[in-house]
Amino acid sequence: MTGPLLDFTAHFSRFRAAAPERINLACHSHHDWPDVTYAAQQRCWQDAARLAGDKWGLMFGELIPQVQAHLARHLCLPDPATIAFAPNTHEFLRRLLSCFPAGRAVRILTSDAEFHTARRQLDRLAEDGVVTVTRVPAEPLATFAERFHAACAAGDHDLVFVSQVFFSSAATCGDLAALAAALPSPDSYLVIDGYHGFMARPTDLSGIAERAFYLAGGYKYAMAGEGACFLHCPPGYGARPRDTGWFADFGALAAPPGKSVGYPLDAGRFLGATFDPSGLYRMAAVFDWLAAEAIAAEQVHGHARALMAHFLDALEPRAIAGLRRADLITPFGPGAAHGNFLTFRTARAGEIETRLAAVGVHCDHRGDRLRFGFGLCTAATDVERAIARIGSALGA
Structure with a gap:
């Protein structure tokens, strides 16, 4: 699915003006934020000044339901109340692991291509026998x-x-x-890490909303920055996480303490404790802006695919070692399922990233994998400027 090339750069004027020579093609973490997030950040401060400790009533009564509704619409979830928030996805991973009975190792199936959040935590728990981990190799990708x-x-x-x-x-x-x-077993928890999928690919969870957890955040393609991660929690799974915080009982704080620890039936059971709400302000502003522009993940993904095709076509005649179509780990073309970034396998990955950074083209590498990311903040003119600099920096 390759869509038309869009140009939303005017909506990212603050980020672009702050570093006008930067061409941000980095895949990791920090995508540019649209201008609407600047006013949202100010509103967060102003609400704290106006309401002080009463701001939490605004958070739970207005802001969180607003963001939940946006997320449910983009993910085709039937009930926004199944969505919980946390500052990072690692917090949710710990909470999910705390749902299983103590006394025996938690049996986990995963891939060997999970992000460091899961890889590191699971490896450490496996060292102490808290979990046993079976990893299925991601490659060959076609048969994963x-x-x-x-x-x-x-x-x-x-x-x-x-x-x-x-x-x-x-x-x-x-x-x-x-x-x-x-x-085969309805007792197995299924957790889908959507961090590189959410708002990068159209995602319809309506058919599995009762079965699967979905974990993602605003740091990347949702363009909302840090501190705005979320978990869709299917009903009936993880009723009483041992890793819990006082926000999981927010509605009952004025009641006298009971003999047991209570949990709500909705996603609130996966909440932690006090967090900086500014990320949710930014996320709400981004989704309001996207709604006003009639932009959903379909348009974001189509635009990114069009940019990736443009990037590859412009690179091809330069025949740069490490940046040829043959160096792509995941084939790119009609019908190929793909995220919104390109990954080249090359022994020169670190060298190329360093040389491109010196000319203001920001990409990133992981080992021998060099990545270039594309989003709404990127226009065709950015790709053309980047290709010219790449040719100059790499002598092609």
């Missing part, structure tokens, strides 16, 4: 879904955790509904 589904069907796993789009390649894990159907 088939092999992962077979592993789902063959094992008695407590938790299945997999990325919607792999951060190391831009490949997808396959059809999400088929993944859910591959799990």
Whole structure:
């Protein structure tokens, strides 16, 4: 799905003016923020000054329901109340792991291409026997879904955790509904890490909303920055996480303490404790702006694919070692499932990133993988300027 090239650069004027020579093609973390987030950040401060401690009533009564409604619409979720918020996805991972009974290792199925948040935490817990981890190799990418589904069907796993789009390649894990159907036991928790998928690819969770957790945040393609992560929590899974905070009982704080720790039935059961709400202000502003412009993930993904095609076409005649179509880890073309970034496998990945940074073209690398990311903040003119600088910096 390649859509028309859009130009929303005027809506990112503050970020662009702050570093006019930068061409931001980095895949990781910090995508440019649209101008509407500047006013949202100010509103956060003004509400804190106006309301002081009473601001939490505004958070839970107005802001959180507003963002929940936006997220539910973009993800085709039937009930916005299934969405909880946290400052980072690691907090949610810990909370999910705390849902399982103590006394035996949690049996986990995952891939070998998960982001460091999950990889590091699971490796550390495995060292102490708290979890046992089975990892299905992501490569060869073309057969991953088939092999992962077979592993789902063959094992008695407590938790299945997999990325919607792999951060190391831009490949997808396959059809999400088929993944859910591959799990034989309804007792297995299914967690889809949507961090490179949310607002980068159209995502319809309506058919698996009762079965799968969906984990993502605003740091990347939602353009809202740090501190605005969320978890869709299917009903009936994880009723009483051991890792819990006082926000999970926010509506009952004035009641006398009971003999047991209570939890709400909705996604509030996965809430933690006090957090900086500015990320949610920014996220609400971004979604309000996208709604006004009639922009959804379909348009974002179509625009990114058009930019990636333009980038590859412009690179091709330069024949730069490490940046040829043959160096792509995930094939790019009609019908290929793909995230909103390109990943080249090259021993020169670190060298190329350094040389491009010196001329103001920001990309990133992970080992021998060089990544270029594209979003609404990027226009065709940015790609053309980047290609000219790449040719100059790399002698092509």
